[in-house]
């Protein structure tokens with residue numbers, strides 16, 4: 001991978017992790033997670049980035065960490081071989097990381113982007129109690145005694161770990177802990193299992209750091225028991241093993257001042273252990289690198305889990321939008337479509353029936369039949385005027401849609417208000433409404449309604465017209481229908497006439513009258529059947545038009561609105577937009593990072 005690509009990849013990963021960290025900070029329950037995200041970003045910036053940019057393995061880094069006042073600075077002094085780091089009775093004295101290196105050694109400092117994050121290097125010695133986002137490099141002169149591990153390692157005396165709240169000096173410690181090839185975890189007899197330092201130890205081990213535990217300040221005789229106790233109470237509950245557990249019993253002031261001369265029995269085992277972990281140099285660094293990438297990949301779900309609640313809330317929002325759409329569509333169907341008669345279809349039926357009457361000469365026959373059907377026609381008119389229910393007047397379409405939309409919006413408001421305490425997303429939605437989200441929704445509705453109207457246009461008119469126009473346009477079918485109807489009617493008329501002629505001479509007037517009555521009856525039955533099938537046909541098209549119109553409302557109005565509303569929280573530069581972007585590209589970028597590391601190792 002090219003250097004520019006490497007830089008932009010590590011930069012983006014670190015930025016996304018930093019964004020997630022900020023996001024976690026805004027939720028008090030995610031404080032520890034915020035610290036872990038900072039640590040993960042620091043692994044990218046301080047370990048993986050420098051490696052991909054060709055930084056050599058030297059120097060290795062050993063970080064001395066632990067709870068406040070545990071004895072970190074004292075142990076750092078032991079590693080350096082002299083009383084260099086200010087140890088102080090005041091707990092929380094060390095406030096920024098201080099690195100120690102031999103006086104004349106050239107320190108090959110990584111120049112990669114984002115190395116040590118926001119920590120600025122001090123260009124002159126300052127007390128380690130200086131509380132600022134800085135680090136300093138102190139030189140150890142030969143007069144200070146033996147160099148200890150300094151030949152290979154930079155020794156980092158770090159601030160304490162007493163809280164995960166990612167303000168103040170904790171991020172400074174996390175920066176150096178991530179950088180470290182070896183971590184010395186100091187725990188004192190007095191406070192060996194405080195919650196936050198123990199959680200921090202867990203993170204270090206989980207992320208594959210080489211951790212040497214250094215138990216301090218116990219009575220010499222109690223050392224084995226303390227080690228066993230610490231093992232049982234703390235280390236056995238960890239996700240991975242520490243490299244070793246060493247002890248430094250309570251030191252005398254003389255031993256503290258000059259551990260090289262006065263406490264070699266405690267100092268040498270620690271120094272040796274660290275030396276071993278630095279052998280050979282390149283293997284030690286590769287181990288750090290592998291641990292970092294391994295941790296990032298295996299913990300990616302865990303790292304983004306600060307966004308789990310947000311994703312759930314976003315899904316809740318989407319669900320609410322979908323429910324709203326269903327109700328909107330349903331109201332349109334209930335309040336408009338089912339009551340809407342589509343009068344044009346009644347006219348179309350009349351036209352259809354007219355069309356089935358014969359034109360030209362056939363008119364005569366049709367008129368005759370019309371006369372014969374009169375009793376039926378009158379009876380039907382009478383019944384329909386008696387039985388007819390007053391027309392249900394349906395609300396105008398737009399009015400129905402607008403009130404359904406208002407219902408939809410009201411539902412949003414109500415739900416958002418009731419859920420406001422459960423997740424900030426709902427507050428964001430409420431704020432959106434205060435800032436005119438409902439107006440935006442209505443504007444979108446108005447636009448889509450116009451589109452709906454244009455597309456609907458004369459669709460109803462056309463479908464209704466098509467009912468008889470289709471028949472008009474296919475003369476063969478029309479002729480066949482007319483022919484059938486006409487034939488049946490002619491058969492009826494002639495049949496009746498024949499019946500009259502035959503009945504009078506044979507049976508007298510009575511049956512003849514019956515035969516006369518038969519003619520209008522049969523003509524009426526044929527007419528009834530024609531009307532019945534015509535109606536069925538028209539009704540079928542009316543139903544289809546309803547379904548089509550419902551589909552158009554969905555296509556032009558409710559569906560686009562649903563899509564827009566679904567996306568709304570994750571657009572316009574909102575935090576949720578960034579969240580989605582981060583969640584999408586984080587796994588992809590991690591994969592690329594692993595591939596780049598694998599390629600660089602070939």
Ligand SMILES: Nc1nc2c(ncn2[C@@H]2O[C@H](COP(=O)(O)OP(=O)(O)OP(=O)(O)O)[C@@H](O)[C@H]2O)c(=O)[nH]1
Pocket residue numbers: 066067068069070071072073074075086087088089090091092093094095158159160216217248249250251252253256
């Ligand atoms: N007597 C005695 N005092 C010790 C020993 N180890 C540390 N101390 C004292 O305990 C106090 C705290 O030690 P530090 O080494 O400054 O502890 P620290 O972990 O660096 O503390 P902070 O940087 O303030 O978090 C100092 O006054 C040390 O002199 C020890 O073994 N024996």
Ligand SMILES: [Mg+2]
Pocket residue numbers: 072073074086087088093094157158
């Ligand atoms: Mg200190």
